[in-house]
Amino acid sequence: xxxxxxxxxxxxxxxxxxxxxxxxxxxxxxxxxxxxxxxxxxxxxxxxxxxxxxxxxxxxxxxxxxxxxxxxxxxxxxxxxxxxxxxxxxxxxxxxxxxxxxxxxxxxxxxxxxxxxxxxxxxxxxxxxxxxxxxxxxxxxxxxxxxxxxxxxxxxxxxxxxxxxxxxxxxxxxxxx
Ligand code: IMP
Ligand code: MG
Numbered sequence: 001x002x003x004x005x006x007x008x009x010x011x012x013x014x015x016x017x018x019x020x021x022x023x024x025x026x027x028x029x030x031x032x033x034x035x036x037x038x039x040x041x042x043x044x045x046x047x048x049x050x051x052x053x054x055x056x057x058x059x060x061x062x063x064x065x066x067x068x069x070x071x072x073x074x075x076x077x078x079x080x081x082x083x084x085x086x087x088x089x090x091x092x093x094x095x096x097x098x099x100x101x102x103x104x105x106x107x108x109x110x111x112x113x114x115x116x117x118x119x120x121x122x123x124x125x126x127x128x129x130x131x132x133x134x135x136x137x138x139x140x141x142x143x144x145x146x147x148x149x150x151x152x153x154x155x156x157x158x159x160x161x162x163x164x165x166x167x168x169x170x171x172x173x174x175x176x177x
Contacts, residue, residue: 004176007154011146011170016128016156019145020048023126024055027096027143035059036094037120039086041111042066043165044100047157048128048145052098060096063088065114069106080110091119096143100157101129105137112139129153129170146170 027036038060040049053062066084095115102108108125115123126143133150151174154160155167164171 005160006174006176007164007171008174009169010148010153010172011156013156013168016145016170017051020051021055023143023145024052024057027052027126028057031060031094031096032058034094035061036096036124037061037063037086037088037090038096038098039090039115040064041097041099041107042084044157044159045098045128046165048100049098052126061088061093063090065111067107067111067114069104069110080107080114082111082114086115086118090115092121095120095123097123097125099125099127101131101153102127102139102141103131103134105135105139108139108141109137128156129158 038053040046042064053060063086065082065086067080067082069080097108097111097115099108112123112125124142125140127141128145130141130144130147151172152160153170153172154164155170157165159165160173
């Protein structure tokens with residue numbers, strides 16, 4: 001794109017921090033006595049995951065999964081390649097999936113299905129961002145950070161071509177002049 005991008009802060013660092021603390025509190029209350037497995041979806045969820053688990057005040061186990069969605073209109077929701085699987089046993093345990101952003105919903109829908117196939121007792125979804133406009137699959141988000149409209153966002157783990165993940169604020173990328 002000629003002229004590159006302009007970037008505008010959409011959700012500031014402090015706002016993110018406060019919301020993640022709240023989510024940690026709610027999850028702690030909901031899962032007290034159940035020792036859930038908290039599973040981060042790589043790469044985008046890294047910072048959200050790290051901040052969230054440190055705001056959870058009950059014992060949890062942690063692991064990561066990496067998935068690439070390749071859904072199309074002709075396929076049912078939830079076709080993905082798992083390129084790095086969960087490695088700790090989740091059979092019989094509640095799992096909390098931690099995702100950066102739910103856009104079409106393909107990734108989360110497929111990963112939930114996969115987690116249930118691994119024998120988890122149930123699978124909750126905690127997403128930092130819900131971007132509903134392009135949703136193709138009906139996914140239930142149990143714990144949500146923020147709902148946003150359209151637009152491409154970066155920062156706090158979210159990337160554009162692997163760039164900008166390190167930004168502390170969540171920003172909207174806008175085409176430059
Ligand atoms: P899905 O369409 O819900 O399967 O989302 C797939 C992935 O697309 C997400 O996990 C993000 O990594 C990426 N994604 C979707 N929208 C955005 C965005 O606005 N910024 C950065 N990444 C995005
Ligand atoms: Mg992602």
